[in-house]
Amino acid sequence: MTRPSDGQRRQMLVDMVSARTQSQRMWNLQRQGQIGTVAPIDGHEATIVAAAHALDPAHDWVVPQYREPLALRRYGPEVLEQFLLYNIGHPAGGHIPAPIRVLPNQISLATQLPHAVGLAWGMTLQDDPGVVLAFFGDGSSSQGDFYEAGNLAGVLKAPVIFLCVNNQWAISTPVHLQTAAESFAAKAAAFGIPGVKVDGNDVDAVYEAVHGARERARSGLGATLIEAALYRLGAHTTADDPTRYVPAEDLAAARRNDPIAILRSRLEAEGLWDAATQSEVESAALTAVDAAHERARTMPLAPDALLDHCVSEDSPRLARQRLALLAEVEGTR
Amino acid sequence: MTRPSDGQRRQMLVDMVSARTQSQRMWNLQRQGQIGTVAPIDGHEATIVAAAHALDPAHDWVVPQYREPLALRRYGPEVLEQFLLYNIGHPAGGHIPAPIRVLPNQISLATQLPHAVGLAWGMTLQDDPGVVLAFFGDGSSSQGDFYEAGNLAGVLKAPVIFLCVNNQWAISTPVHLQTAAESFAAKAAAFGIPGVKVDGNDVDAVYEAVHGARERARSGLGATLIEAALYRLGAHTTADDPTRYVPAEDLAAARRNDPIAILRSRLEAEGLWDAATQSEVESAALTAVDAAHERARTMPLAPDALLDHCVSEDSPRLARQRLALLAEVEGTR
Amino acid sequence: MTELNMLEAINESLHAEMARDERVVVLGEDVGRNGGVFRATEGLYEKFGERRVYDSPLSEGVIAGATVGLAIAGLVPVAEMQFLGFAYQAMHQIAGQVARLRYRTQGRFDPAITIRAPFGGGVRTPELHSDSLEGQLANIAGLKVVAPATAADAKGLLASAIRDPDPVMFLEPLRGYRGIRDEVPEGEHLVPLGSARTARPGDDLVIIAWSHQVEMACRVSDRLAGEGLSIRVLDLRSLVPLDVAAIAEAVDACGRVVVSEEAVQTGGFGGEIVATVVEESFWSLEAPVVRVSGYDVPYPVGMLEDRYIPDEDRIAAAVRRVLEVA
Amino acid sequence: MTELNMLEAINESLHAEMARDERVVVLGEDVGRNGGVFRATEGLYEKFGERRVYDSPLSEGVIAGATVGLAIAGLVPVAEMQFLGFAYQAMHQIAGQVARLRYRTQGRFDPAITIRAPFGGGVRTPELHSDSLEGQLANIAGLKVVAPATAADAKGLLASAIRDPDPVMFLEPLRGYRGIRDEVPEGEHLVPLGSARTARPGDDLVIIAWSHQVEMACRVSDRLAGEGLSIRVLDLRSLVPLDVAAIAEAVDACGRVVVSEEAVQTGGFGGEIVATVVEESFWSLEAPVVRVSGYDVPYPVGMLEDRYIPDEDRIAAAVRRVLEVA
Numbered sequence A, B: 001m002t003r004p005s006d007g008q009r010r011q012m013l014v015d016m017v018s019a020r021t022q023s024q025r026m027w028n029l030q031r032q033g034q035i036g037t038v039a040p041i042d043g044h045e046a047t048i049v050a051a052a053h054a055l056d057p058a059h060d061w062v063v064p065q066y067r068e069p070l071a072l073r074r075y076g077p078e079v080l081e082q083f084l085l086y087n088i089g090h091p092a093g094g095h096i097p098a099p100i101r102v103l104p105n106q107i108s109l110a111t112q113l114p115h116a117v118g119l120a121w122g123m124t125l126q127d128d129p130g131v132v133l134a135f136f137g138d139g140s141s142s143q144g145d146f147y148e149a150g151n152l153a154g155v156l157k158a159p160v161i162f163l164c165v166n167n168q169w170a171i172s173t174p175v176h177l178q179t180a181a182e183s184f185a186a187k188a189a190a191f192g193i194p195g196v197k198v199d200g201n202d203v204d205a206v207y208e209a210v211h212g213a214r215e216r217a218r219s220g221l222g223a224t225l226i227e228a229a230l231y232r233l234g235a236h237t238t239a240d241d242p243t244r245y246v247p248a249e250d251l252a253a254a255r256r257n258d259p260i261a262i263l264r265s266r267l268e269a270e271g272l273w274d275a276a277t278q279s280e281v282e283s284a285a286l287t288a289v290d291a292a293h294e295r296a297r298t299m300p301l302a303p304d305a306l307l308d309h310c311v312s313e314d315s316p317r318l319a320r321q322r323l324a325l326l327a328e329v330e331g332t333r
Numbered sequence C, D: 001m002t003e004l005n006m007l008e009a010i011n012e013s014l015h016a017e018m019a020r021d022e023r024v025v026v027l028g029e030d031v032g033r034n035g036g037v038f039r040a041t042e043g044l045y046e047k048f049g050e051r052r053v054y055d056s057p058l059s060e061g062v063i064a065g066a067t068v069g070l071a072i073a074g075l076v077p078v079a080e081m082q083f084l085g086f087a088y089q090a091m092h093q094i095a096g097q098v099a100r101l102r103y104r105t106q107g108r109f110d111p112a113i114t115i116r117a118p119f120g121g122g123v124r125t126p127e128l129h130s131d132s133l134e135g136q137l138a139n140i141a142g143l144k145v146v147a148p149a150t151a152a153d154a155k156g157l158l159a160s161a162i163r164d165p166d167p168v169m170f171l172e173p174l175r176g177y178r179g180i181r182d183e184v185p186e187g188e189h190l191v192p193l194g195s196a197r198t199a200r201p202g203d204d205l206v207i208i209a210w211s212h213q214v215e216m217a218c219r220v221s222d223r224l225a226g227e228g229l230s231i232r233v234l235d236l237r238s239l240v241p242l243d244v245a246a247i248a249e250a251v252d253a254c255g256r257v258v259v260s261e262e263a264v265q266t267g268g269f270g271g272e273i274v275a276t277v278v279e280e281s282f283w284s285l286e287a288p289v290v291r292v293s294g295y296d297v298p299y300p301v302g303m304l305e306d307r308y309i310p311d312e313d314r315i316a317a318a319v320r321r322v323l324e325v326a
C-alpha cells in the first residue's frame, strides 16, 4: 500500500480545486461566446489529479483523451496555457512544448491508446525508464483501438497504464448500453494484464492503483488496466443538455459523492485545509486561466499559418497554394 | 451434457473424412495449376464438422472465415459446389443459393463477426428463432472487429456463437505473439458473455459446447464465445512454406492427435466404422469434389459479368462502361 | 409546403420512412433517447421504440458492420455516423463490406443500407468533425454518395436513399442543419438519386458544386448578377451516381466552369468533375476549368477554418478569373 | 549495377536503411521469422533481431497506431500492411493520426513513418488484396504517396521514404515483385520523392501512369513505335508530392494525353491528373484527355481480373482514339 503523503494530498486538492474552478470559468466564457466548446471536468478531478501525482513528470508520459488538461497542473503551467489556445481554435494549441511529456487532446476516441502503446514500446527500445499513462472514457472502450492496444500491450509487456475514466456516460449513452462486461476493469482478461477497479472519487485509491501499475511497468512486468469509477457531474459539453437523459436522482446521489468535497472535508479534519486556502487557490486558479485566455486571445497568427506544419517542406503545389492564400489575405489579388 | 448419438458421430466422421479428402485433392489440383490458392483443412475437421452438426441448417446461420466450407457438408452439397467456383475465381462462387444459411467466405479477417451479430440481431427483431455461428481464427481475434462484435453481442444478448478456431498459428505468427490472454476463451470476460475452451480435436466436446451455446442463445440468454484448440496440420495455404517457422516436433506431436484418427479409432472400436467405409467415403468425396470442379470449370460466364451485381441498376456511367467492355470483348471496336 | 431547416427535413423524412416500412431500423451513437447530438433522430425512439431505434455502443465499425448483418436478415438499416470523419473507424466495413455485399454474393443479398453523417465546416468543431471525405467515398465502387444542399432535397433524397436497394452514404452539411431553410413539400416527397439540379440558371459560366458549397455558389451567382453576369449553379445532389448528362448540358451551354468543394484539393471529387467535363464537353470549353477547394492540409482548427473553406470571395475571384480568359 | 527484381530491391533497401540508422524498426504481420509473406523483409529478423523486427498481432489498426507512438518516441517505424486493401482496417489511424501528427502538434513531432503495402492486380488474389486505393490516400493531407514502377526506383524511393520526416505510404506493385526486373545501382541510391521520370521519350502523345501501369504503358509505347508513333511515358513515381512541372512539360510537348490506372474509375487519382493537366496545360491540349482505368465495380475475382486491369490493348486503343482526334 502506497499512500500519498499529506503534502501530496494537499497539493492534489489544490490541483482539483484549480481544475474545477477553471473549468467553470471556461464554461462561463463559452456561454459568453468568448471561447469554444468546453467539456467540463466536474467529477473527474480526483482521478486525473491523483493519477498525475503518481507519475514522474520528468519521465512519464500522459496521453489524454480531452477532458483532462485542466487537471494536469503537475505537468507544468504550459498544459493550461496550451489548452486555452487549443480551446479558442488557435493551431498552436496542439503544440505542448518539449520537454513536457503530455500529448495534445485526442478527439478521435481511443485512437490515443495504440499511440500510448507505441510510445511505451519505443521508450523500452531506447532504454528510457518512463511509463505512459493513457486516459480514455467508458464510451471509448467500445472502440477496436482500445482492445487492439490492450492486446498489443499485453504481448509486448509494454510499460503502459490504461486508465479508464468511467463516468457512467458517453454523451447520452449509459454504461449498460456500452458493455455487458462485469466492469471495464474486467476487460483486462482479454489482454492477459491485471485489471483493477477503484473508486475514482478517492484520491488515495487512484494514487495507489496508478503507483502500483507504474511500479509494475517499470519492473518489466507490463501493462495494467485501471478503471476509475466516478460520475460525470456536469454536461457532456457546453453543446449538451443532460437533463434529457441523466436521471435527476442519480445525479443528486453522485453530487453527494463529490470528489472535491470528500477530500476537502478530510483535509480540513486533518487541519491541512481551510476556507482561506480554498479561496486563495480558487483565485489563483482564476488568475491563471484568465491569463491563459488572454495569452491565447492575443497570440499572433501568421497569415498562412493554415498551411504550416502539415509537411516538413512545401511541395510545389502547396507552395503555390501558399502564395494564393497570402495574396488572398492581403487582398492583393 | 448433450452428446451426439452414434448415428451423428458416424455422420461426423463421414463429413470429416470427406473434407480432408477433398482438401487434399484441391491441394493437388492447385499444384497442377488447375485451381487457385487452397487453405488446407487438415486438423480443423472435428471442430467445424461437430459445430455444424450441433446446428439446425433450416434455422441456424453459419458465417465462415475461409477454411470451413469443405466441412460444411451438413449445409448441403451447394456449399462444396460454390466453393469450387469461388476457388477458381468465378464470380458466381460468392452466391450460395437461398435458402442455404451459409455466408460466403470472408477474406477481410474478422469483419464477418459484426455481420454475424447484426444478422442474429436482425433475426430476433423478426422473431426468427435461429442462431448464428461465426467462425474465426486465433489470428483474427486481434482485430478490433472481433472485440467490437463481441461487446455488441453482449449488450444485445444476441443469439450468436463466436467460434474461435485456435489452430495455434496465423500464417507464421504463433499464439504467444498474438495475445498474452490466458486463452482466447478468456476474452469473453470483456463482453460479459460465457467463454468456453474445448478440445477442438474432440467432436463430442465441440458438439456439446456448441449445442449448449445454441440452447443458451435460443432461450434469450445471449452470446457465447467458444475456443476450439487444435493444431493446423498443413500449410497456411498453398502459397506458404511452414517449414520456415513451425517447429517439427510440435507438428509431429500434433499429428499424433489427428482428429480424424481419434474419431476413427473410437468408431472402429465401437463397430461403427471400418476400412471399407473409409474407402467408400473417400471415393465418394473425390467424386463430389471432382464433379464440383468440373461444374465450376464449365460454368458459363457472361462477357460483361465483371459489371454485374455491383449495384441494382446501371448508372449512366456504368452503362457506358458496359458498352465499352462488351465492345472490347467482341473486338468490335 | 412548409419552411423547414435541413435538420427538420431530415427528421421528418426519417419519421415518414420508419412509419412507411417497418423493416427500417435506426442505429448509431446517441440516436435514441437523446435524439442524436444534433436532434436529427428526435422523437424516433419515443415513437418506434427501442427495438427499432438503437443507441449503440461507441463504435462506428460495429455500427457499419452490423448493418451488413441486418441487411442480410432482410431489414433496412439507417445508421448514423456521429460525424463523417469517424467513418474512418468504419472504413473497412463501409468500403470492404457494405459496398460489396451485393457484388460478393452476386446478388443474393440487397445491401439496402443507408449511412447518414454530418460533414463540412463552418461551425468550429474539433478535429475530424468537419472533414469532407466524399471524394474518397466516391472511389469506393458499390456505394452511392448523396449530398443534398437544400432542406427539400434532404427530405426527398433521404427517402430515396432509404428505399434504394444499394448502400448509400448520405452526407449532411453540418452548417446547413440550422443554416439552410427552404420550402419542403409535405407528405411523400422523393428526389431520385443521380439527378442534378440547376440551382441558378445562367449561361456565362457554370459553378458545379454540392452540399453547402451550393449555397455559397448561389450567393456568388446572385452577387455577380448585379454586375450583369449570368452564372449558372449546378447542384450535383448525388456524386455517385453522377448526373453526367446534366454536367455536359451545363458545360455545353456555358463554356466556362468552376468547381467548388470544401475538401482537400489533391484527390478531391473536384478532380473527378474536371475529368468528366473534359470527357464530355472538351470542345465546349472556352477556358480551363478551375477548382476552388480546401488546401492540401487537414481541415484546420477553428480560427483557421474560414480561410480553409471556399467562401464567396474566393469563388467569385475564381469565376472572374475564368471569365477573363479571352 | 545488378539486375534485381523489385522484391530484391526492396529487401536490399530495407537492409541498408536498418543498418544505416538504428532508429529504424520494422513491424507488421509475419514480417519477422517468416520474412514477410512475399519475403520483402527476408533476413531482417536474423540480422537485426526481434527488438527491431517485430511480428505484430494481426491488426493493421494497431500496427499503424503504434507507429505514431514509436515516432513520438523518436524511432523511425517502417510498417507493413500485408495487403493495401487491409489498410482500410487502419484508415482511422492512417488518415486521422499518422497523416496529422505533425499538423496537430504543430511540428513538435516528426511522423517519420513509412507504411509499405503491396497492391494492384494480376496475380489472382482473393478479395481486397489487389485494390488500388492510391486515389483515396492521395486525398489525405499530410501523407506522401509513392508508387515505384521499377526495381531501381523501388530501392531509391524506399530509402528516401524511410529518411523522409513525413509519413509515406509506399505502394508496391504485387505483380512487379517478381515480374519487374531491372538494373539497380549498388550501395546508396536515393531517388527524391516528388520527381517524375520519363520512362519512354516521345512527342505524339504522353501516357501518364504509375506503378505497374508504367510497365503496360511502356509496352504500348514500344509496340506503337513500330508503327512510327512516338509515345512518351511519364512515370509519376510519387502521387504526393506530385511533379506538376513534369506533367506540364510532358503535356506541353505532346499535346495529347492518356492517363492509365488500375483503380476504380470514379474518384480515382486519374481524375486528379486530368484536373492538373487542365490547370497547367489546357492550351496545349489538342484533344480531350482520356482515362483508362478499372471499372466502377470492386476489384473482381480471378477469372475477371484480366478484363478489369487496363492491358496493352485497352491502353493502345485509347492512344489511337486520342491520336485520331483531328
Ligand SMILES: Cc1ncc(C[n+]2csc(CCOP(=O)(O)OP(=O)(O)O)c2C)c(N)n1
Pocket: A067, A107, A108, A109, A136, A137, A138, A139, A140, A141, A167, A169, A170, A171, A232, A236, C029, C058, C082, C086, C089
Ligand atoms: C471515434 C469517435 N466517435 C465519436 C465521437 C463523438 N463523441 C465525442 S465524445 C463522445 C462520448 C465519449 O464518451 P467517453 O469515452 O465515456 O468520454 P466522456 O465524454 O464520458 O469523458 C462521442 C461519442 C468521437 N469524438 N470519436
Ligand SMILES: Cc1ncc(C[n+]2csc(CCOP(=O)(O)OP(=O)(O)O)c2C)c(N)n1
Pocket: B067, B107, B108, B109, B136, B137, B138, B139, B140, B141, B167, B169, B170, B171, B232, B236, D029, D058, D082, D086, D089
Ligand atoms: C484484415 C486482414 N489482414 C490480413 C490478412 C492476411 N491474412 C490472411 S490469413 C491470415 C492469418 C489468419 O490467421 P487465423 O485467423 O488464425 O486463421 P487461420 O489461417 O489460422 O485459420 C492473414 C494475416 C487478411 N486476410 N485480412
Ligand SMILES: [Mg+2]
Pocket: A137, A138, A139, A165, A166, A167, A168, A169, A170, A171
Ligand atoms: Mg464517459
Ligand SMILES: [Mg+2]
Pocket: B137, B138, B139, B165, B166, B167, B168, B169, B170, B171
Ligand atoms: Mg489460426
